[in-house]
Amino acid sequence: MVQGTGMAEAGTSRPPLRRRTQGRVAFGVCAGLAAHLGLHPGVVRLAFVALSMSGIGFAAYIVLIFLLPRAEEEPSRPDIVQLVAYGALGAALGLVYMLSGTDPDPLLWPLIFGALGGAILWQQAAPDRRERWLATTTFRVRQTWVRSIVGVVLVLVGITGFLAARNQLSEARQGLVSTLAVVIGITVIATPWIIGLMRDRDRERRERIRTQERAEFAAHIHDSVLHTLTLIQRSSDDPREVQRLARVQERALRTWLYRPQDDSGASVSAAAERVAAEVEEHHGVPIDLVTVGDCAVDERVAAALQAAREAMVNAAKYSGADTVSVYVEADPEELTIFVRDRGRGFDRSAVPEDRMGVKESIIGRMERHGGTATVRSAPGEGTEVQVRIKREKTDE
């Protein structure tokens, strides 16, 4: 039966076989089956009640609860009244069956209890249940208690069934039934132990991952920080070199600690940081970078960054200032970059011809890309280069 409906799932026009949570009576198995087979749900429900007389219907229902995925819809509450009605119908049928049937199948009740035991086990296997159950220890203990009691009851039922059926059943059947009950009981009792083992394994794995991380961390610190510290000790009589080493290491460490790994430079803030780090490393002058807002790096943004880089290099090389301030602001309209130093500054009219940097690679570059660059400087007052470019319109 399960197989048959499973095959029918291949049909395209019918709704897929799911447990319906809308208009369900108990778990939505019958509603789902009916929808899939194109039958009235009542028909399917009655069929299940009838089949339950031999236990099969009930067992199949339980199994289907767990086999069928839940339909994705607004769940409604189970219809208790209808459930009671179907239950009463089943009970009545059973009664009739017992009274009229000359030879009621003694397997019936052990089977039902077996199915119940299975239901409890399967319910525990349902992921959401198990998670909640693993989450709180107190709840786990209570659950263990319940399970132990259920297990013991099932074992007792198995033995009772065995004794009751003794006169009417062949040896083999009796053995089978009681063995089944005992096995179910043992399973119920053993489950917490098995899950405990699984948890231990998980914990062990977590522990291992943590140890690995620590080792990686130690390796990184060793390769970078300790190495730099050694270099600093060696060059302790060269303050500029010490400062350079410290800054380079600081940047590297910050990037490693705080920068998300996927942020590899597609944004202007990351790119600006990289540019600043490069200039700092080459010229040994600390660059203080502040960014506000962010945007993607396209051709124009890259040109602006290139011009800003040129300004940083100039400031580091010629100004004599001990730090350079860089401010990057990306608003929806445009990108603005300021590069400022408090160095010696210069008189723009007196710039020798060989200082092509400002003219070509800053102002010229920006004009070619439709932006602007202005240089403000006076002897003794430092220099500030402002680079400005409109951002490309995104087609949104």
Added chain:
Amino acid sequence: MSDSVRVVIVDDHRLFRSGVRAELGESVEVVGEAGDVDEAVTVITARRPEVVLLDVHLPGGGGIEVLRRVLPRQSEVRFLALSVSDAAEDVIGVVRGGARGYVTKTISGDELTTAISRVRDGDAVFSPRLAGFVLDAFAATDAPSIDPELDQLTQREREVLRLIARGYAYKEIAKELFISVKTVETHVSSVLRKLQLSNRHELSRWAAARRLV
């Protein structure tokens, strides 16, 4: 600045404390040091400093815990936060906790001395980075604000912050905008007040989302 400012240094690195002590100018008198939260509370209570240099990261709950325990009892103490981290959530957190300013530990001794007297006088001290953070946090103007008075920066405040972020000192900002240094200080203090009092939800969300260096 006629008499020297009484300062307590709170930082868990002794090396850093002695470094700062050595760098501070004549106008600052270090009256105590502390290495963790409990010690800081005790020392500040006993020494009654005018300004506390407060490390953001401290054993025992961080700088913010010191603010929480000292400010209700000694509201006259001014705090200047110092940090290496520059992570937005730390910076914004400690400023909203009541610090009058924030500077990075790479600040030079002279600049730190100036910052201390400024904080002593009740003004705010913003590092370029903090100015950048604030501009960023108050940037989204389309979001509905509950209290526009607190939730938005004025054009002038924005200009001042932008200049701070560009590396300008207060004096240079005053010259640039043709206003007095006192006016610059007023603008920065007003931004600090907004930063501390605004309930603008972007502020905390933004700071949490941006773990930037």
